[in-house]
Amino acid sequence: MRYIWRTGDRRHERVMHIEAIDRLGNDTMTSLCGRSPHGGFDRSINAPFALGRPICRLCWRKVA
DSSP: OOEEEOSSOHHHHSOBEEEEEOTTOOEEEEETTOOOOTTOOOEEEOSSSOTTOOBOHHHHHHHO
16 A cells, blocks of 8 residues: 655645556556645655545545
């Protein structure tokens, strides 16, 4: 699972989203929930944890 977020924007800086990938497994820098901050996401991490930040509830619903 790959997490994405936007730095510098206070509203979206705290919440991490789960990144949607294409059929070939390539990065798309779009979230599963379809929401994106103005200017898009600019950071991603491929880790089994979210660095202590909350994860978007809508993204978790799409995974489940």
